[in-house]
Amino acid sequence: MLGVLIALSLLAPFIIPYDPVALDITSRLQPPSTAHWLGTDEYGRDVLSRILMGGKLSLGLGFAATAVSLLLGVPLGLWAGYRGGRYEELILRGCDVLMSFPPIMLGLLILAVTPPAMWKLIIAVGIVYVPATVRLTRAVTLEIVSEEFILAARVRGERNSYILLKEILPNAMAPIVVEASLRVTFAILLGAALSFIGLGAQPPSSDWGLMISEARPLLDSAPWIALAPGFAMGLTVIAVNLLGDGLRATFDPKLRRHN
């Protein structure tokens, strides 16, 4: 399902029936029909085309922002869990500071000081989710560090980097990846929310959050313009979650015992 969605987003430029930014004043606010499957918006742009194009933006944002949070959060979490003591305190207190802001406020804070741009949105959403990644990684690491095979690695004199990357990380990956897959959906939603308030993607690009934002005043007269991207978003969230479940099933050695 996610594969279909990603494929549709990537192939969007080739399969869309209309130009997503082409204005067509003659066919404004048309309800779904055979010509425009999901209708048109106030400028006469085809909603289906815009959604397909917007999928690339939203999915890309979700995955990229999650990647940012993993890249920053996992090493910090591993280190905090493995070394403990002063490093742990420092990292965790830093996380506490970040976590004390509501996610939207934090995104706002990062984006508001500079003019909005897509890459900044990605970084902002990524940073919002760093503390959660750090905390999870640390918790998983703490559990693994107490296992005897870590002590065995120390007994034979392995370097810290080897222990972290080869002994701990592979065992910590399963929960981190599963959580990250859920994180993707939150990132998509947060990205959409930030676009909705005008700090993410800029018109006339067809980000889903932006589309809902633009369609909001027309919710009474032309609900399809807002509902369609909403459904698209819901579908994506479900698809990504299913992917997470699948990942967990393949990652968990306990489920592979009987091969």
Next chain:
Amino acid sequence: MRTLRDFTSDSAHWVKEQTKVDKGATLLSVEEMSLAYDSDAGRISALSSVSFDLKAGRTMALVGESGSGKSSVAKALMGLLGSNASLKGRAKLLGTDLLSLPEEQHVQFRGRDIGIVFQDPFTSLNPGMRVGQQIAEPLIWHYGADPEEAMRRTVAALAAMGMPDPEQVATAYPHQLSGGMQQRALIAGALICDPKLLILDEPTTALDVTVEARILELLEQTRNDRNLSMLFITHNLGVVNRIADDVCVLYAGEVIEIGPKDKVLGNPSHPYTRGLLASLPLLRGERRRIAPIPGGFPDLRTRPSGCIFADRCPFAEADCTSTRQSLRALRPGHEVRCWKSESTGAWPEVKRKGTRARPVASDTPILEARGLRKVYHRRVPGGGVTWEWKAGILPLPTLQTEALAAVDGIDLRLERGEILGIVGESGSGKSSFGRTILQLNGAYSGQVLFNNGDVTNLTEAELTDLRSKTQMVFQNPDSSLNPRRRVGEAIARAMRLHDKVGGGTREDVERLIERVGLPQGYYDRYPSQLSGGEKQRIGIARALATGPEFIVCDEPVSGLDVSVQATILNLLEELRDELGLSYVFISHDLAVVGHLSDRVAVMYAGRIVEIGQASQVQAPPFHPYTEVLLESAPDPRPSAVRRENKLQMRGDTVSRSPAGCAFAARCPRKIGTICEETAPPLRTFDGGHTIACHISPDDLVRSPQYPESEKDRTSDSQ
């Protein structure tokens, strides 16, 4: 002792009619109980036609190794099986068939007519609820007792369990009690409704031997006072010997031998029972080689058509694999599932491969510890904050910490090729000692010499020599291997790291895997595909991969079944003889330590209280603590003398007296305040046998507990 009934005689309106069961009448009768579990791998037969009778006022021990189905019996009786279980047969408790009861009626029995105590006291109590409330719960649930009355009975029940301050225990939270206290509270809870049957599922396995001994005593006393019947599930034959009247030996879900304790343990008839007893190291026994049972459990998806034990039995012949075995009576009450048990001999002995290496005393011991002391600081909960003044004006808060010397001044020498056993209970600091000498525990005071080179508090980079020449074998086979790494790769990595034994090629690794007794083709397996004993062998192979001279074995067999334990002990011994290794062998089991070690050190509260040759430590003169340990250690021989009024430690937890003797606060032979105030002198006897005690050497030799029966006992042990 006050009994529960005394309390309720006047306000007994909610107490049910007690059905009187005469002593000797059959209370529980299990007939043809069969149980299968559905799993991903197919249908697994856990129990096959299990039958036994439990008489009122008697104790039946259900013995077996892990996977034998002994806990399944308890769960089936309690109606606690999962939805993937299918159960056949009958289990009549006073005429009611427990196995066919619907859940809502089973609830009426649970806790009221049948009490149950589980293995791990630390997880059996709800940590968020006061102990008293949890014990009182069944009273309120079953009889609608008012909470006050229930609490009164709870306090009385706790007092009956020998709790020194029952009111306080009742209002405490579980974490405030020691393991032994928690288990007593659980037993009190299981008995609160005055059940007729008490099921105990490995109730003492998680406890130290000294605590175990007291719990067993308490159980026996309770049983006698109340005409209670007990179904005692355990893997420990020594515990069976102490508590049981009858023994039922389970193997792969089948009863293979059942009968009175003295007969089953003293004159075992089934080859499996004989094998189990032969693979146990015995206290004060002569140093015979233990004889393990070869092979492993059968695949329970398809039961073999013949004898279930045939493929591991040294006496098996063609008829054994073709004919189904049935229980037959050897004498009244003693039945065995083997058609030729009279004609088979004793369990075959195992010949030693090569000669036993003898450690040589030399100027260069492989390891020496001098005044080793490792202190942990831990924050005291609610210990408060003290303010320090930095630069005169800045107040800097520091949390109160409590210093705990896990290792408290230890001097030891380990010769080349020597096995030094360290025995002690939990909290004695034996594991901390093992890790500290391997420089794994951070900074410490004192000195550690390895091959006469000082390795005290070196940095990791300076330790390469030590890291390749010392290794460790761990306790828990499930956690000592990285679950995401093929076992061959784990060994290859250790080889390559120090580039010692070969270059870590596949052939080198497979040779090593074969050396520890595993067949070809294990290289590509993941740990989850191995059994506990196999994992432990891989753990040993990985330790050998760096080409060590010295290995710390930290409880390497305590997570294993008896028959597997025997094979691992033999393997460790062989490797020592063959490769000239030296071990520090850490264990809580004095019999295991005594079996394997050349010398034994007894640790208590971070100090060594006695050290000497293995045989010396197990015979007088004793340090009082060693004596208590020996007294408490369960012995599977029915002839083992059970004395009344034996030595008992005072108190329930390790308490430390830093100035005097470590054991002073709990010592049953304490001679006065000198014990607490002055460090005990070292009394030296023949051949380096040293005891740290204030009692004079002459008095130590004249141990009150061991007059002259020593000779009798050794001759009893075959």
